[in-house]
Amino acid sequence: MSFSIFQSPEKIIYGEDTVNLTGREAVTFGNKVLVVTGKGSSKKTGALDKVLKSLKDSSLEYIVFDKVESDPSVNTVREGVKLAKQEGANLIVALGGGSALDAAKGISVMTGNKGDIVDYEKKTPEKEGMPIIAIPTTAGTGSEVTKFTIITDTERKIKMLIGGDTLIPKVAILDHKLTVMMPPAVTAATGMDALTHAIEAFISKKSQPTTDMYALSAIKIISANLAKAVLDGENLEARKNMLLGQMYAGLAFSNASVALVHSMSRPLGAYFKVPHGLANALLLPVVMEFNRAACAEKFVSIAKAMGEKTNHKSVRDASSLAVEAVNKLFFETGLPKTLKQVGVEKELIEKMAEDAMASGSTANNPRKPNVKELVGIYNKIYE
Numbered sequence: 238m239s240f241s242i243f244q245s246p247e248k249i250i251y252g253e254d255t256v257n258l259t260g261r262e263a264v265t266f267g268n269k270v271l272v273v274t275g276k277g278s279s280k281k282t283g284a285l286d287k288v289l290k291s292l293k294d295s296s297l298e299y300i301v302f303d304k305v306e307s308d309p310s311v312n313t314v315r316e317g318v319k320l321a322k323q324e325g326a327n328l329i330v331a332l333g334g335g336s337a338l339d340a341a342k343g344i345s346v347m348t349g350n351k352g353d354i355v356d357y358e359k360k361t362p363e364k365e366g367m368p369i370i371a372i373p374t375t376a377g378t379g380s381e382v383t384k385f386t387i388i389t390d391t392e393r394k395i396k397m398l399i400g401g402d403t404l405i406p407k408v409a410i411l412d413h414k415l416t417v418m419m420p421p422a423v424t425a426a427t428g429m430d431a432l433t434h435a436i437e438a439f440i441s442k443k444s445q446p447t448t449d450m451y452a453l454s455a456i457k458i459i460s461a462n463l464a465k466a467v468l469d470g471e472n473l474e475a476r477k478n479m480l481l482g483q484m485y486a487g488l489a490f491s492n493a494s495v496a497l498v499h500s501m502s503r504p505l506g507a508y509f510k511v512p513h514g515l516a517n518a519l520l521l522p523v524v525m526e527f528n529r530a531a532c533a534e535k536f537v538s539i540a541k542a543m544g545e546k547t548n549h550k551s552v553r554d555a556s557s558l559a560v561e562a563v564n565k566l567f568f569e570t571g572l573p574k575t576l577k578q579v580g581v582e583k584e585l586i587e588k589m590a591e592d593a594m595a596s597g598s599t600a601n602n603p604r605k606p607n608v609k610e611l612v613g614i615y616n617k618i619y620e
Contacts, residue, residue, distance in 0.1 A: 241445040243492045244402060246371075246382055249409045251481065253473075256287045256372060256412040259330060260295030266368040266407060267328030270299040271321045273341040274332045276306065282418040284374055288332055300324045305333065305340040308389045308396070308506055308513070314343035314354045321348055321367065329369045331406070334427070335378030335513065338371050342386035342404045345369055349403070354388060358397040362404070371406035374415045376466070376479040377427025377514050379434055379487015381409035389507065396503040398597065405491075411484060413477040421467050423514075424479075425570035428463040430514030431483035432563070433521050435459065436539060437496040438489035440532045441601045445493060452489035456542040458482030460562070464569045496603070498524045500596035501611060504589035511579050518572050519579070522564040523617050529556050531604035536560070577620040586615045 250258060263270055270292055272285070279285040285301070292299050302317050321329075321344060331341030343354050349366030350357070371381035380386070385400040419427070435455035438448050459482040465475035501524065502516035511519075529536050536556035540547050543562040547555035573579050590611035593599060599606065 241447070243445070243447045244384065244405060245488055246406050246409045248407070249382065249411070249484070251411040251484070253414055254412060255410050256284065256415060257291050259288050259370060259372065259410060260291035260293070260297060262370055262408045262410070263292060263297055263328055263330060264295050266370070268297060269324065269326045270297055270328045270330050271317070271324070271326035271344070271367070272299050272301045272330045272332060273305060273317060273344060274301065274303050274337050275334065276303060279332050279374060282374065282415070284332060284415050288330060288372065292330070300326060305337045307336050308510065309336050309340035309343065310389045310391050311354050312391070313340055314347065314388055317344040318347045327367060329367050331369055331371045332374065334373065334375035335380050338373065338378065338380035339386040339388065341369055341371070342380070343388045343399070346399065346404065355390060355397065357399045361401040362399070365403045369406040370408045370410065372410045372412070372415070373480070375419055375423065375427045376416050376476070376483045377430040379431065379483050379490070381406055381411070382484055382487040383491035385491065387513070394507045396507045409484070411480050413473065413480045416476050416480055417470060417473070419470065421470065422572065424470065425463070425467045425572050426512055426514035426518055427483070428459060428466065428479060429518035429521065429567065429570060429572070431479070431486045432456065432459045432463070432566070433498050433517040434490040434495060435486035436521070436525070436563070437498055438486065438493040439539065440528060440535050440603050441493045441496050442603065443494045443601055448489040448493040451485045452493070453538060453542045455482045455486035455489060456539055458485065460543040460566060463566060467570055494601040495598050496601045497528070497599055497606065500593040500598040501589070501614065503596060504592045505576070505581060508585055508589065509579065509581050511581070515572060515579065518567060518570065519574070519576065519618055520614070522560060522567055523614055525560045525563055527606070527610070527614060528602065528604050529560055575620050576615065576618055581619070583619060586619070587612055590615060
């Protein structure tokens with residue numbers, strides 16, 4: 238029997254100043270909130286103040302856990318779980334970029350399940366933990382609507398992909414005004430991250446009609462708005478569209494999957510702390526070039542979604558336009574173009590390739606690679 242399942246948060250709230258609805262939504266799930274956020278950005282931008290005011294206006298108690306670093310570690314999750322249990326919290330509000338939302342999901346898992354967070358690298362959490370209201374302040378990860386989290390085991394230098402239905406936030410609140418303060422480089426990296434999610438979901442072996450619809454919509458919206466948001470951070474229309482596009486991309490890959498770009502980007506973060514979005518941005522054009530012939534018809538659809546003129550062209554030529562379009566967009570972002578620029582050591586390329594081959598995402602890639610080919614891809618963008 239062949240069938241597909243599509244899942245999303247129970248409620249997605251999208252629009253200007255919707256962050257002020259946090260308290261109204263929170264009272265449905267609990268009365269003592271653990272606010273999970275990063276170490277500084279949400280304070281500087283005023284986003285945290287808005288969330289806390291909304292919780293206070295709804296007569297909710299709260300504790301702020303503001304120790305989440307970039308690429309949250311197992312120790313951060315453990316610390317958050319300890320605080321949640323000590324304070325008797327029964328609801329999480331996750332505020333920030335992908336790292337804050339990922340940490341919140343890890344904390345939630347361990348408030349409902351036994352053992353340690355590292356135990357869930359290989360198994361799916363069975364029970365629900367504290368419910369999550371997710372509020373993104375970047376337009377990239379789509380974590381507010383997905384069933385996945387990535388937690389870094391710093392001892393083993395491994396980024397653990399943990400997934401399951403219980404990780405999907407109950408409510409996602411998308412307020413594009415919270416993304417206005419993102420610097421150009423962060424806007425660029427998170428936007429390319431979202432584009433990667435959409436493209437990989439579309440070409441994944443696990444794609445389905447519903448995810449294809451969201452993926453193509455995301456590709457169209459992101460490709461039309463990313464450069465605008467990078468070059469003019471106060472362009473509210475571009476910010477609004479980017480937040481919508483990355484959410485569509487999140488819905489797509491959460492229900493399909495990601496593929497080889499993500500397999501190859503995780504070792505860059507684990508070994509050299511390359512931010513996830515930047516790692517994906519560096520890899521996306523060259524991995525697309527590697528995959529193109531294996532799913533050329535889908536690449537034609539990607540090219541069309543990005544506004545390329547494919548009429549009267551062969552499938553080969555039209556599909557190549559997708560790679561060219563992504564490469565041009567990548568160059569427009571102003572991000573670093575080589576692995577050497579971001580501190581990657583060439584001596585570890587073979588080890589990273591082996592790690593990428595072992596990743597579950599690789600099995601979903603439309604073209605089956607081998608270690609030698611992955612080494613070649615890394616080398617191609619090394620310098």
